[in-house]
Amino acid sequence: MVDLELDMRARIGRLELAKPVMTASGTFGFGEEYRSLVDLGALGAIVTKGISLRPRAGNPAPRIAETPCGMLNAVGLENPGLEAFLRDKLPGLREMGPAVVVNILGDTLEDYAALARALDGAGGVDALEVNISCPNVERGGLAFGTDPALAAEVAAAVRESTRLPVLVKLTPDVTDIAAVARAVAATGVDGLVCINTLRGMAIDPLSGRPRLGKVIGGLSGPAIRPVALRAVFEVAREVDTAVVGVGGIGCWQDAVEFLRAGAVAVQVGCATFRDPSAAVMVLRGLEDFLKGLGVRSCSQLVGAVEL
Ligand SMILES: Cc1cc2nc3c(=O)[nH]c(=O)nc-3n(C[C@H](O)[C@H](O)[C@H](O)COP(=O)(O)O)c2cc1C
16 A cells, blocks of 8 residues: 655645644743753744733733633733844744744734734744734723724734734634634635633632732633634634634644634644643644544545534
8 A cells, every 4th residue: 555645734824834733822932941842843833922012021920820621821921022032032933943923912003013014024934923812002902802893903904014924813702703703804814813812710719819910811721622612613614714723722632623623723722831742742643643534634624524
């Protein structure tokens, strides 16, 4: 029997990844800490921690709390800012092998556009991932991503400011994620990433104090996987734009679920905190599964759900 090579490429608009598994923003830093622990070269992309124009100090401690089947975080998008990122982090990222996807965040439309312009010229950046879960300071703090028109404005501002492929990461904290997806997809972006964390909180029953310094934080981990899967399914049915799945993915079986729901690629987030090689294990398991199925290409599984 001829052993035909399995094609694991994933196409996200103009971005082509050699493998369909990436790290999720904020859960892998800039890859530095994992370099000696993980076969980073195996991954499709490293998505950086969110980068803002200016450095951000983040929120007061405690910033992390464990929950049943997940965790809450209120890190507050702490990051070194654009200038230090370009100077100190990007050169190392370029050498790691996987595609470099830079996650960006802003308080205003102009922040997003300025970040997109600067990263366009930086060299060695393969795509941008736009975090629209941040509050718009100019419009009363409403998160950009909760309003379809506002979400589309951010997407268009970034799209018009860069030649790089643009992925927009959607928040699940909306009633109708498909409506936001439709509005964002109409701006011609390359991909939609589903989902960011869900807003949540926890209180210590004895002290009466919230477990997070910021009181409310973002829930991630296996607890949110069914929500993320549903979001991918609803969005993939609604738009022609490529969808990337993220939320509670910790093993290859989870990745298969997301591909079947319509994602062309997946990201592994806080599962990495338990096992630094989680993303690589997801990829290896997925490859073995696809070989066992006898398919030629990973893309054959995308949307393969029997309804
Ligand atoms: C500690 C932490 C920091 C995060 N920081 C960011 C960030 O800077 N930008 C972003 O778009 N998402 C951020 N996220 C969200 C993750 O990228 C991911 O969407 C979410 O955690 C769900 O995936 P998971 O359940 O696999 O962790 C962060 C998540 C965690 C746990």
